[in-house]
Amino acid sequence: MSLAVERESSSQSGSGEGSYWETTGSGAPRKHEHVTVIGAGIVGLATAAVLVRSGRAVTVMDELQGPGHGTSWGNGCQLSYGYVAPLANEGLWSELPHLLCSSDSPLKIRPRLDPGQWSWMLSFLQACNARRSRQSTTELLELAKLSRQETERWLAMVEPSVLSYTCHGKVVVLPTEAALAKAMQQMKLQEGLGPVQHALTEEECLRLEPALQRFRGKMAGAIHTPSECAVDSLALCRNLEQQLRARGVEFRYGTKVLGFERAAGDSHRVAAVVSDQGRLAVDGMVLAAGVGSRAIARMLGFSVPVYPMKGYSITGRILDSEAVPRASITDAAKKVVYARIGSRLRVAGFAELQGYDSALDTAKIEALVQYTHEAFGSAVEMEPDSAWAGLRPVTPTSVPIIRQSPVSNMFLNIGQGALGLTLAFGSARRLVELIEAR
């Protein structure tokens, strides 16, 4: 499906809210309010954008040296508005022994001596039931729908090629009849709630995407979501930063949050952020620090159920365009995703619950290189320095935490997990609506 068709169809069903910078609320801009956003990843940047749109002055701080230098750097680049199934589902119980013991499982749980991991795991297992999984799916689809409207409002301001933004759909290739049946069940559950999806036979799938020839004989079928999109996540972060600077947002990089000062006479309020660069007086605050949010919440005496799920990616140059699908692809057998970003292919995969270590594991990178070669032969040449590892900020239910914190002037926008790029703009809009409704 072409980008033009996509934009037309979404504006028909969409927000009807005009250009991005038009305010969504009815009130006049309140320039006197100042909000400090902790975290310059895709979630913090999108939050800053909606805050600016609502008339607030904004400062963004981050311990790293630029926008999107954390998990938003090398992710799978898929805007996956219809493929939001939570990780916690009733089928996980039967897979648990394999996840704990197998060395070749794409999803791996390595128990550690970390009470944070154990309490997260407990909540995760409690969420592994049909009722909760249905509820999470519904909540995620609603948020994804809002996010699509908001993301498209932003992207409508930017020439698509600048961000490698395309909407050629997504195909999830399923290896076995059992996997296909499970995916079709999820598709049925989502009917009417999210984008249109179709089940495809192997022949139909290969007709749609002839570049998947090497999957012939290895699939039972596929699920096709024609309206899904892809965008260069890092380019989007940089574009957000650039446009926000032009609207007066201050960026403080290389500034690590170390603690907070409470307001005199009001212990529920924070008066200043203490960082390795000194003290910064604050008015309102939004915590959007991805996997760093847990430690920051702890500094303020509360806990948030966000834990890192490590993943890896590589990026290759597409040498033969005909031999690489236009749609984003998920190989469900290997749990690897492929997405075109301009003339390059982003390959991302693996999910490890094993703590905060984001070091590269060469075996995982070699596996991604091998999978790409098996899928597309010599049509893709790996870029030498593209190997990357990042930590998804996941909650036990996969539903992000968008709410006020126990601190009266701090709001939370965290835990977008495996879908942070997809959900960032919708999460930001939700959060600012909450702030407005205070």
Ligand SMILES: Cc1cc2nc3c(=O)[nH]c(=O)nc-3n(C[C@H](O)[C@H](O)[C@H](O)COP(=O)(O)OP(=O)(O)OC[C@H]3O[C@@H](n4cnc5c(N)ncnc54)[C@H](O)[C@@H]3O)c2cc1C
């Ligand atoms: C392999 C992989 C593939 C993925 N693929 C996709 C995909 O295809 N589609 C999709 O939608 N999502 C995908 N994701 C998920 C997505 O990348 C994340 O959900 C998203 O990047 C999270 O954004 P964030 O802004 O919350 O976190 P981050 O981008 O990590 O930003 C948080 C920022 O907070 C800063 N910070 C933390 N602690 C402190 C502190 N104490 N002081 C100052 N600053 C601090 C960090 O430096 C960081 O820059 C993928 C993730 C991985 C790992």
